[in-house]
Amino acid sequence: MSPRNEHPSDGAGVSPPAHGNAKRKAAYAMLPGQDDLGQPIFSVLVKRTYDIVPDKPVTRAQKDEPLTEIDRYYDMGDPQTSTVQFESDLVPYKALTDVVFIGKALAPEGKPVYGMDVGIQVEGLGAKIVRVIGPRRCVYQNGRPPIFTPPEPFTEMEIRYDNAYGGKDKKSLPDFPFHYPRNDMGKGFALKNRKDLIEGMELPTIEDPADMLTPDRIIIDGPENWHKAPMPFGLGWFPRTGYPRAFYAGSVPGFIYPGTVTKEEFLGYVVKDHIALARRFKLPGFDPRFLQGASQGLSLPRLAGKETLKLRGLTVEGMLKFSLPDEMPKLQMDIGFGAKDMEPVLDTVCIRGEERQVDLVWRGSQVYPGLDWLPEMTTLVVKVD
DSSP: OOOEEOTTOOSSOOOOOOOTTOOOOOOEEEEEEEOTTOOEEEEEEEEEEEEOOTTSBOEEOSSOOOOOOSOEEGGGOOTTTOOEEEOOSOOSOOSSEEEEEESEEEOGGGOOBSEEEEEEEETTTEEEEEEEEOOOBEEEETTEEEEEOOOOOBSEEEOSGGGSEEOEEOSSSTTSOEEOTTOTTSEEOBSSOOHHHHTTOBOOSEEOTTSOOOGGGSBOOSGGGGGGSOOOOOSSBOOTTSTTGGGGGTOOOSSOOTTOOOHHHHHTSSOTTHHHHHHTTOSOSOOGGGGOOBOTTOEESOOOSOOEEEEESSSTTSEEEEEOOSOOOOEEEESSSOOEEEOOEEEEEEEETTTTEEEEEEEEEEEOSOGGGGGGOOOOEEEEO
């Protein structure tokens, strides 16, 4: 059954800027799902776009970005060759607010640098800092750790997981190409000290400043040691296939023994003793935390609007401070029990640095009786203002 919609919402896309007393029509999507209690829900998603104004609340843009229906990859790529730039907005439930940044690190005053720290802070809730380094490569040494070439200077660097630690090693074990479970699209991952693998190998340009990659850590010396390698760092959408996110969809990484405490377990991103519990089928095959796509540390307690954000090293100003808007959509749904207002919650804050805009995705949800009841449903009316 398609939802019937009432003015001012037609659900058919984004209208031009409003004039006079006319209201802008709202673009929305409705989809079924479950909440974190397992209750069946209908969710309505609304996306609004704002222009970033330094040191002030953001202002509504002339045009709202449409809801992203399917994942969009960098460089017009595909899942086999590139990482996600914009993840689909069509998610029926998130317990936390995802804060993501899409853009570049920019050297101060446009002058070339060899390295810099950049990051995002949401005042009172959390912050994430990443180290950005100029391009480097490995120089092979027989029987010894490789040498890192000095970083090349840069004025801008894309913050994306292709540039973070990770990758695939197809040479150390010729009959068994190994993909780094945390991020198989990154750089710098190696099992063995082979010249045809190490010589000229690109190194990550985005790292954790508290856990930097060093020459003696390049060779992990066996698949069973992957969890000792650095965690990939970023500010954008974390790969769905990467550990620990994929773990919440029932994908248990291989080459790890029950009882091993990964860095993610130590930091609280996964439950204690999760590998053993999963292999004993003591954990659900799907956990709603899989739907949280922000980089680790940027899925934050629910934002409500008005929060102040600071961007460091991600804009021409060097430091940019702005506030989220003090407004939210009005959502209403009638599934046959009378029209009910739905509380809008902020699921996603997506900052697009180069456009100097921020997209907010709001969600309203209503519990319904369940799948067995659906054939009895005769009314579905959605109103978005």
